[in-house]
Amino acid sequence: MAKLPTTENTEIFxxxxxxxxxxxxxxxxxxxxxxxxxxxxxxxLIERAYSNI
Structure with missing residues (x-):
């Protein structure tokens, strides 16, 4: 299995x-x-929705 790149976007949804x-x-x-x-x-879309809360 390939190693995932190191970034801030490492969570899987x-x-x-x-x-x-x-x-x-x-x-x-x-x-x-x-x-x-x-x-x-x-x-x-998530960031925009969160900023409107």
Whole structure:
């Protein structure tokens, strides 16, 4: 098994979503403000939601 890179993003989050929702997530991720990947989009959305609390 390959060693994970050392970064601040080392936690693993697993979520079950429908194929339709996965497609929407991937479309969001393609937008430049969401970082280009589904993982980055989720991180950004969580941070934005947290800052509004």
């Amino acid at each position: 697993t979520m079950r979503i429908s194929p339709k929702l996965k497609g929407k997530l991937n479309q969001l991720a393609k937008q430049s403000k969401y970082g280009g990947s589904a993982s980055a989009a989720i991180r950004i």
